[in-house]
Amino acid sequence: xxxxxxxxxxxxxxxxxxxxxxxxxxxxxxxxxxxxxxxxxxxxxxxxxxxxxxxxxxxxxxxxxxxxxxxxxxxxxxxxxxxxxxxxxxxxxxxxxxxxxxxxxxxxxxxxxxxxxxxxxxxxxxxxxxxxxxxxxxxxxxxxxxxxxxxxxxxxxxxxxxxxxxxxxxxxxxxxxxxxxxxxxxxxxxxxxxxxxxxxxxxxxxxxxxxxxxxxxxxxxxxxxxxxxxxxxxxxxxxxxxxxxxxxxxxxxxxxxxxxxxxxxxxxxxxxxxxxxxxxxxxxxxxxxxxxxxxxxxxxxxxxxxxxxxxxxxxxxxxxxxxxxxxxxxxxxxxxxxxxxxxxxxxxxxxxxxxxxxxxxxxxxxxxxxxxxxxxxxxxxxxxxxxxxxxxxxxxxxxxxxxxxxxxxxxxxxxxxxxxxxxxxxxxxxxxxxxxxxxxxxxxxxxxxxxxxxxxxxxxxxxxxxxxxxxxxxxxxxxxxxxxxxxxxxxx
Amino acid sequence: xxxxxxxxxxxxxxxxxxxxxxxxxxxxxxxxxxxxxxxxxxxxxxxxxxxxxxxxxxxxxxxxxxxxxxxxxxxxxxxxxxxxxxxxxxxxxxxxxxxxxxxxxxxxxxxxxxxxxxxxxxxxxxxxxxxxxxxxxxxxxxxxxxxxxxxxxxxxxxxxxxxxxxxxxxxxxxxxxxxxxxxxxxxxxxxxxxxxxxxxxxxxxxxxxxxxxxxxxxxxxxxxxxxxxxxxxxxxxxxxxxxxx
Numbered sequence: 001x002x003x004x005x006x007x008x009x010x011x012x013x014x015x016x017x018x019x020x021x022x023x024x025x026x027x028x029x030x031x032x033x034x035x036x037x038x039x040x041x042x043x044x045x046x047x048x049x050x051x052x053x054x055x056x057x058x059x060x061x062x063x064x065x066x067x068x069x070x071x072x073x074x075x076x077x078x079x080x081x082x083x084x085x086x087x088x089x090x091x092x093x094x095x096x097x098x099x100x101x102x103x104x105x106x107x108x109x110x111x112x113x114x115x116x117x118x119x120x121x122x123x124x125x126x127x128x129x130x131x132x133x134x135x136x137x138x139x140x141x142x143x144x145x146x147x148x149x150x151x152x153x154x155x156x157x158x159x160x161x162x163x164x165x166x167x168x169x170x171x172x173x174x175x176x177x178x179x180x181x182x183x184x185x186x187x188x189x190x191x192x193x194x195x196x197x198x199x200x201x202x203x204x205x206x207x208x209x210x211x212x213x214x215x216x217x218x219x220x221x222x223x224x225x226x227x228x229x230x231x232x233x234x235x236x237x238x239x240x241x242x243x244x245x246x247x248x249x250x251x252x253x254x255x256x257x258x259x260x261x262x263x264x265x266x267x268x269x270x271x272x273x274x275x276x277x278x279x280x281x282x283x284x285x286x287x288x289x290x291x292x293x294x295x296x297x298x299x300x301x302x303x304x305x306x307x308x309x310x311x312x313x314x315x316x317x318x319x320x321x322x323x324x325x326x327x328x329x330x331x332x333x334x335x336x337x338x339x340x341x342x343x344x345x346x347x348x349x350x351x352x353x354x355x356x357x358x359x360x361x362x363x364x365x366x367x368x369x370x371x372x373x374x375x376x377x378x379x380x381x382x383x384x385x386x387x388x389x390x391x392x393x394x395x396x397x398x399x400x401x402x403x404x405x406x407x408x409x410x411x412x413x414x415x416x417x418x419x420x421x422x423x424x425x426x427x428x429x430x431x432x433x434x435x436x437x438x439x440x441x442x443x444x445x446x447x448x449x450x451x452x453x454x455x456x457x458x459x460x461x462x463x464x465x466x467x468x469x470x471x472x473x474x475x476x477x478x479x480x481x482x483x484x485x486x487x488x489x490x491x492x
Numbered sequence: 493x494x495x496x497x498x499x500x501x502x503x504x505x506x507x508x509x510x511x512x513x514x515x516x517x518x519x520x521x522x523x524x525x526x527x528x529x530x531x532x533x534x535x536x537x538x539x540x541x542x543x544x545x546x547x548x549x550x551x552x553x554x555x556x557x558x559x560x561x562x563x564x565x566x567x568x569x570x571x572x573x574x575x576x577x578x579x580x581x582x583x584x585x586x587x588x589x590x591x592x593x594x595x596x597x598x599x600x601x602x603x604x605x606x607x608x609x610x611x612x613x614x615x616x617x618x619x620x621x622x623x624x625x626x627x628x629x630x631x632x633x634x635x636x637x638x639x640x641x642x643x644x645x646x647x648x649x650x651x652x653x654x655x656x657x658x659x660x661x662x663x664x665x666x667x668x669x670x671x672x673x674x675x676x677x678x679x680x681x682x683x684x685x686x687x688x689x690x691x692x693x694x695x696x697x698x699x700x701x702x703x704x705x706x707x708x709x710x711x712x713x714x715x716x717x718x719x720x721x722x723x724x725x726x727x728x729x730x731x732x733x734x735x736x737x
Contacts, residue, residue: 009737050736085737095733215590215609219573220534220554244728259592259613260635265661265726267633273608274567274586283527283547287570290507291532291552337735409736 005088008046008069012055018063025055025064030414030426052407054416086337097338100410100420102237102331102374102396105341109329110348110481111380115490117471119458126460128451134461135159135447137391139228140297140321143365151321152297154208154228156391157186158447159462160381162439163326163372163395164210164232164301166192168245168254168266169333169410170399171427172199174419177402177435179203184436185443190393193232193243193268195257196222208299211288213242214268216258220291228322229288230299231281233272236330236373239303239344242269244334249413251422282318289319297321304328304350304373305343309357316358316367323367324393325350329374331396333420334411347373348387352485355388355467378449387485388467401442402435493517498526498543507531510539523562530558533575547584550577553594566603569596574616578704582624591618591637595697599705600624600645604653605632610663612636621701628653631720634660640697642668644712650675657720661727665720666694668712676720679727685717 012033019042025034031050035043046069056064073081086097119125126133140153162178169192176199182189183206190208191200195217200207209226211218223229234240245254245266255262275281285298299322300315302308308325315323327347332340351371358364371384372393381392400406403417410420418429450462459465473490474482482489494515498506499522506526510518516537520529523543530539534554541549541560550558551570563581571590582600590609593616601624608629610618618637624645630652631639643651651667658677666685676682685691691698691713702709 006737086735089733089735089737093733096731097735098732099735213609215571215592218552218571218590219592220532220552223532223552246729247726255613259616260611261613261662264635265728267635267659267661267728269633269659273605273629273632274570274589283567287528287531287548287551287567290528293511336732409734411734412736 002092004092006047006085006092007071008049009085010049010051010066011046011069012044012049013065013067014042014044015063015065018061020061020063022060024058024060028054028058028416030416030423050407050409050412051405052409052416053405096336098334098411099337099340099408100332100334101406101408102329103341103344104408107328107346109374110346110477110485111374111376111383113475113477113481114348114383114485114487115473115475116379116382116386116453116457117473118456123458125458126455128448128455131455131460133451133455134463135450137462139299139368139370139390141366142368143363149294152228152295154188154297154322155186156188158443158450159385159391160375160443160446161187161208161370161391161393162189162398163330163393164190164192164208164230165333165395165399166194166210166216166243166245167197167257168194168249168422169420171415171418171421171430172197172253173427173430173432173435174399174402175200176432177430177439178398179206180432180436181439181443182206184440185447187443188227190230191226194245194254194266195259196225197253197257201225210301211284212268213270213272214266216260216266216268219259223288223292223296226296228297228299229292230301230322230324231272231284231288231320232301233275233281234270234301234303234305234326235332236303236326236328236344236347237332237340238335239305239328239339240270241336241339242267242271244268246334246411246413249422251424254422278314278318281315281320285319299324299370301326301372303330303343304345304347306345308345308350309353312354312369313357313361313363316363320367322370323354324370324372325354326393327371327373330372331399332410347371347375348384349484351384351389352387352469356486359467378446379453381446382450382453382465383472385462385465386468386471388469390466397442398439401438402430403438493519495519495521497521498523501526503527503546525565527565530556550575553577555594563600564598568598569594569620572596572618580705585627588618588620588639591620592616593618595700596620597701597704598622598624601647601649602626602641605629606641607634607637607639608632610634610637610639612663619697621697623701623705623707625649626652628655629658630656631660631663631665632658634663634665634722636663638664638666638694638697640666640668640694640701642701642712644668644707656680657722659727660720661722661725663721666691667718667720668715669718670716671718671720679723680720681723682718682720685719687713691717 193212212232301324328344371389415421527546548567554573564583585603604627
């Protein structure tokens with residue numbers, strides 16, 4: 001074996017005065033960082049640590065501290081330690097670097113360069129505690145002409161839905177938690193492309209089912225056991241490439257749900273091979289509408305890419321009732337690092353541009369826009385609605401609510417938090433009843449914050465916030481960026 | 493049996509009329525490119541079609557028997573779960589895309605991308621039998637099931653187009669006769685099979701094809717078959733390096 005030049009990413013420090021040798025850390029770490037030998041000595045293998053904090057959070061005496069491995073490269077503003085380590089890894093294996101979750105690079109976040117308005121004197125602000133505040137949102141084609149067939153709509157009591165995360169990429173307990181929370185909060189969760197597990201059929205009215213190129217588990221029952229159907233074209237974390245669930249995560253139960261053999265790869269390449277054009281997309285949309293008796297809105301999800309406004313216009317003309325756009329901060333269970341970190345555009349720009357384009361073309365009423373990819377908090381929600389979205393999808397934020405610590409190693413299937421795993425034992429670490437409560441708490445907190453921010457602006461219905469860019473001011477942005485976002489500068 | 497004359501219907505009204513019909517057996521005459529017939533049907537109805545069926549015939553179907561006396565266009569049997577589609581003619585591209593059960597029997601040729609993403613699960617064993625030739629990308633990303641291309645209709649065209657079995661990792665493709673290696677994907681291997689004994693596992697499919705289109709089974713079995721399967725079932729597993737640092 002040749003020498004590996006990769007040094008550990010983290011170091012695990014143990015306060016010996018506090019450690020009681022209880023062995024919780026040993027049992028909790030699937031990566032075998034901790035080891036208690038028969039003489040009572042605790043051993044640590046730093047190189048196995050992914051920085052997920054499971055041991056430190058569960059340690060009863062707070063004896064553990066996880067820090068960056070203190071091995072400093074000579075300071076270099078161009079070659080970061082990460083760029084060296086990535087090259088070492090590739091030189092050792094010859095492989096495409098695989099990673100998880102969303103783009104962590106320091107690109108500009110437009111959310112952090114937008115400020116919201118509030119009423120003072122001339123227009124009273126509204127206190128959501130004493131006055132009704134309307135967040136009810138309908139998604140779908142609302143441009144029906146007189147005499148036309150009534151179009152199906154999704155009704156959300158809070159304009160926040162849970163992003164597509166397939167069973168296989170995440171554990172069944174994640175889906176159970178989010179499905180329960182969606183039903184309780186009168187919003188929707190999304191199956192992702194991995195089929196619908198039989199335990200989740202009772203949540204049909206709160207479920208959006210996804211159809212991706214692999215068509216896993218897609219049957220007439222699947223399509224009809226849902227409130228809406230979503231065609232997945234692309235994903236913000238990996239625009240232009242498809243999905244690949246490695247065989248290690250395809251357990252018997254995952255296989256049953258996807259209707260494929262167990263322990264075999266589940267591959268869904270980038271194009272749907274029955275969609276090579278907008279005309280083909282129109283046909284799959286219509287096929288799904290026929291198969292579901294025109295009872296369900298059809299959503300089409302794409303990644304935010306350079307030419308997104310023209311693409312979105314085509315999707316609307318192809319009959320999409322909902323266009324979901326996933327920005328470049330969108331997360332994934334597994335993606336090549338170079339793709340995750342270098343492809344796509346920010347969701348703020350994409351929504352601003354698409355909303356404007358659809359208005360200019362007079363087709364904005366025929367579709368609802370759902371923004372996804374990097375929505376971190378309720379202020380991000382309010383800002384993206386003001387930029388033109390009807391609702392948002394949250395994925396990363398929802399997983400963090402369930403315990404995710406963003407260690408970005410979802411692709412290993414060894415998630416100590418029971419989230420990005422299909423291992424039976426690990427999955428049990430996430431109790432779906434507690435998970436549901438945590439997800440509900442998050443949505444309730446955001447709902448209240450959204451109402452407070454809206455009230456401050458003197459707005460009492462989310463309909464008056466949507467696309468209301470007068471409520472936004474840019475700070476620290478160039479003139480052209482302001483124009484693209486359709487906002488003016490703070491102070492202007 | 494209900495009979496509809498497609499001349500009297502546009503695309504949408506024909507689908508509505510078929511849906512409203514309580515009959516177990518339905519016949520449609522003079523089809524002229526009407527799309528989405530039998531789409532999403534989960535029943536055991538028998539649909540007899542005369543004329544040219546439009547795109548996505550029997551897409552997402554789960555159980556019906558569809559007999560098409562004429563040609564089919566793109567997407568015949570797209571993501572079909574169960575049932576049988578028999579085409580007394582030829583079909584266009586992406587027939588049997590993502591098919592996971594049932595049978596698709598085509599008397600003449602099939603277009604490009606036949607049986608892409610076909611997959612099998614437990615008792616769900618999809619099968620496609622093509623009497624004539626098939627275009628490029630047969631069985632691309634194939635993950636289970638059986639595709640059989642016979643070339644028994646006397647055409648001089650090549651039995652299959654290039655890139656056959658690209659990205660395939662499960663399932664079997666049978667081609668009657670010799671196939672040039674340049675048309676087959678890298679990650680595949682072939683073996684030559686002769687007669688009834690070697691072809692035991694697909695004999696029921698061949699018999700069914702012969703019965704549907706009045707072929708002599710001995711004539712079909714007279715030529716050797718080439719059986720194509722994937723060499724490495726985990727084609728992408730060596731490509732990646734998990735980066736945990």
